[in-house]
Amino acid sequence: MRENSANGLSRFAMETGVALLTGAFGIAVAYGSIEAGAGWTEMGPDAGYFPFYIGLLIVFGSAMNLVYAVVKHRGSGEIFVDMARFKVVLGFLLPLVAFAAVSTLLGLYVGTALYIAGTMTFQGKYKWWAGLAAGMGVALFFFVIFEIGFKVPLLKGPVEAFFGIY
Incomplete structure (x- = not known):
């Protein structure tokens, strides 16, 4: 499905934007978790231990989505929404x-x-x-x-x- 991207928002732009937005969210989660304490103490994990790794997983997934968007949809001209x-x-x-x-x-x-x-x-x-x-x-x-x-x-x-x- 090749269309002129001047008629609307391209799928590549949309997928890139969403990947960057979710990546920024993951970075914010990881950073906030570090401030709360993301280490391990003698009592067990700090309050931010598990959220820190969840934030890293979100960043990793966002990076994979960004790579997928670049490989699969860059230059395709596919329209996400007209x-x-x-x-x-x-x-x-x-x-x-x-x-x-x-x-x-x-x-x-x-x-x-x-x-x-x-x-x-x-x-x-x-x-x-x-x-x-x-x-x-x-x-x-x-x-x-x-x-x-x-x-x-x-x-x-x-x-x-x-x-x-x-």
Whole structure:
């Protein structure tokens, strides 16, 4: 399957990127384990002993995937995803990333309300007031279920202080 890589993201680029990302993760695991103690003491292994070797296994597997990508897919021109489909994926992924960022800063209820409202308005083509009402309704429903029903407090961010909750 040879295609023009100008039409999308190549399989080689994707496999290389994933191999480098997982390799960086493995290095971070191994480095963090060294800081926790990756040696052997008279009491047995330190806290980072086993995670250190898991990190090394991740690095080794990533290196093998990188070699495989270079040998098998470099210059093949095989497309991993074309731009039309990639835009659809980004249309779903970017609002989720924004939801995570907003939820971290302003709390889950505000993030949920904005995510539902934005998704309904921009992707679902609903009127803005219908999306906003649905978003606020879902956030209120979650608040009643989790905070009142299950007595499980979720991240509320500055909303908690503003309304004097807890």
